[in-house]
Amino acid sequence: MFSFVKHQITRQIFRMSQLKSSEKYLHKRCRATAVINPELSYRFYPGQLPIVDMTIGQLVDTAVEQWPNRECLVSTHQNIRMTYLEVVNRADKLAAGLKKLGLKRGDRVGVWGPNDFEWLLAFIAITRAGLIMVGINPAYQQNELNYCLEKVATSAIIAPTKFRRQEYGIMSLNAMEKCPSLKHIILWSDDHIKGAHRLKDVESLASRVEVEAIAASQNEISPNDGCNIQFTSGTTGYPKAPLLSHKSFVNNGRQTGYRCGLPNDHHKVCMNVPLFHAFGMIHGFVAGFHSGSTLVLESPVFNPKNSIDAIAREKCTVAYGTPTMWVNMIDIQERLQAPIESIRLGTTGGAYVTPMLMKKIRKVMNIDRISIVYGLTESTAMIFQTIPGVNQELNDTTVGRLHDHVEAMASEVVDENEQPVPFGTPGELWARGYCTMIGYWNDPENTLKTINKDGWLKTGDKFVLHANGYGEVVGRLKDMIIRGGENIFPKELESFFETHPDVLEAHVFGVHDDVYGEEICACIRLRENKKITAEEMCNYAKGKIAHYKLPRYIQFVNEFPKTTSGKIQKFMLRQQMESQGIVPIQKN
Numbered sequence: 001m002f003s004f005v006k007h008q009i010t011r012q013i014f015r016m017s018q019l020k021s022s023e024k025y026l027h028k029r030c031r032a033t034a035v036i037n038p039e040l041s042y043r044f045y046p047g048q049l050p051i052v053d054m055t056i057g058q059l060v061d062t063a064v065e066q067w068p069n070r071e072c073l074v075s076t077h078q079n080i081r082m083t084y085l086e087v088v089n090r091a092d093k094l095a096a097g098l099k100k101l102g103l104k105r106g107d108r109v110g111v112w113g114p115n116d117f118e119w120l121l122a123f124i125a126i127t128r129a130g131l132i133m134v135g136i137n138p139a140y141q142q143n144e145l146n147y148c149l150e151k152v153a154t155s156a157i158i159a160p161t162k163f164r165r166q167e168y169g170i171m172s173l174n175a176m177e178k179c180p181s182l183k184h185i186i187l188w189s190d191d192h193i194k195g196a197h198r199l200k201d202v203e204s205l206a207s208r209v210e211v212e213a214i215a216a217s218q219n220e221i222s223p224n225d226g227c228n229i230q231f232t233s234g235t236t237g238y239p240k241a242p243l244l245s246h247k248s249f250v251n252n253g254r255q256t257g258y259r260c261g262l263p264n265d266h267h268k269v270c271m272n273v274p275l276f277h278a279f280g281m282i283h284g285f286v287a288g289f290h291s292g293s294t295l296v297l298e299s300p301v302f303n304p305k306n307s308i309d310a311i312a313r314e315k316c317t318v319a320y321g322t323p324t325m326w327v328n329m330i331d332i333q334e335r336l337q338a339p340i341e342s343i344r345l346g347t348t349g350g351a352y353v354t355p356m357l358m359k360k361i362r363k364v365m366n367i368d369r370i371s372i373v374y375g376l377t378e379s380t381a382m383i384f385q386t387i388p389g390v391n392q393e394l395n396d397t398t399v400g401r402l403h404d405h406v407e408a409m410a411s412e413v414v415d416e417n418e419q420p421v422p423f424g425t426p427g428e429l430w431a432r433g434y435c436t437m438i439g440y441w442n443d444p445e446n447t448l449k450t451i452n453k454d455g456w457l458k459t460g461d462k463f464v465l466h467a468n469g470y471g472e473v474v475g476r477l478k479d480m481i482i483r484g485g486e487n488i489f490p491k492e493l494e495s496f497f498e499t500h501p502d503v504l505e506a507h508v509f510g511v512h513d514d515v516y517g518e519e520i521c522a523c524i525r526l527r528e529n530k531k532i533t534a535e536e537m538c539n540y541a542k543g544k545i546a547h548y549k550l551p552r553y554i555q556f557v558n559e560f561p562k563t564t565s566g567k568i569q570k571f572m573l574r575q576q577m578e579s580q581g582i583v584p585i586q587k588n
Helices: 002-017 022-029 056-066 084-100 117-128 142-151 168-175 199-203 208-216 246-260 278-291 304-314 323-336 355-365 392-397 444-450 490-497 534-541 570-580
Strands: 042-044 071-075 080-083 108-112 132-136 156-160 184-188 226-230 242-245 268-270 294-297 318-321 345-349 369-375 382-385 406-414 417-420 427-433 457-465 471-476 481-483 486-488 503-513 517-526 553-556
Touching (some): 056 084, 056 246, 108 117, 117 156, 132 142, 142 168, 156 168, 246 278, 246 382, 304 318, 355 392, 481 517, 534 553
Parallel strands (some): 108 156, 517 553
Antiparallel strands (some): 226 242, 406 427, 427 457, 457 471
């Protein structure tokens, strides 16, 4: 397994060394016509901030040197406040404890839980120990957890004992039966559970000398080593595991924070977004450590009232959120009229953002600068972002300008050859640069489908790139639903619904929603003489799939529109459902 990672890292280094200039690239793409066409949609900006060779651990050390006694983390729901020095001291104890358990460099360690301070502590410890952190969605059910842990041969998992209705401790222990590599369950709890370690006990395992050795060994970790695996899904609907490097994490956070304006002052950031997502990891944690920000965890999972309360009480100057989160915060603030005059900067992304929402954020939340970001897990995180000072129309109608040190173009297939399209013309967005993933873990076939031989990452998004470097997402080539910032793939849900004994066929797609951007609609054909209600079908799914994947609409049909070749025409299904005024399920 390690040889695969080493091979992928070597490929990435080679790709980076082979990056072409704009002129050479355009000449290659246009050699069929022997004309260099400056109108073709390609952009690259070298930028003011150079790319740095640095690991997460070295970034943490740099932050502690600059701001040792500044508050690094405030967890309002846990009543915990920690300085930068306190965070790294505890993280190094945990890192030494993980090594004491027998974990070795390159081993994968899952972190599964809500936005508690232990989540951030675990991530720092894992990366400073030379291990690879595996982010796991806190909404996952048992089968989803098992799949992820087994997919990347996870050696340990760090989680709370339970959260809401999820018995994380029991589920983690159950996962050991399906994942033979899983040897250690580490729980942030005061309770003793047979077969599991308590987090605080692991922090106490190592001697003082072993703890001090963690800081002394940071230069032994390469910036090109993998530091994080975040699960995503491809067109097949089955989760894939992009491996991201220290270098891509550190630099993407640096570029993002710089463009957002974080280094200009000491900011207190209301996180809102989950830490296991790229948004929270990069724009929250990494950009925060570059700028000395104080990260405020206002709630274990997003709660709009808690967010408004935290902004007012902690006098937060920055807030992040998906469009859905901002809609909900606006609704609460219009009713509460809380004193949130301190907030100056905001960021949104992860789903389509309307100009009207941007105007409401400015008006209701009293924010002068609200920026939009665009990216994907395979590109570490952000590759387009608003530039400060740009006119409001450009700010509100695009996903921002291309990040520095990243190449981008919009491409299309013409006569079986992929070619860049002119500026302002829709095409598939391709990107290339330091932030491209190392590869999908143990999946060279899908890696080669996503990253071509020249190092271009095919995003699967239909995109318009303008000559000024700004871009617009106009559609998705991949059959994917984005509901409130969560990526949902129809095939996974179709396969699940077809496990019901009364279901003959199921097809899932997204329909427009004013709050979430898209909602899930499932059209189901039942077996002959079978009857079931939408509510019963929804109840069948509860506890078996994550809550955010539950359809808002379930419709029963007798047949599906098809092409002459027998393929289902989902766009016609969508049109039919929306024209009929589909009724949402009354969930219990």
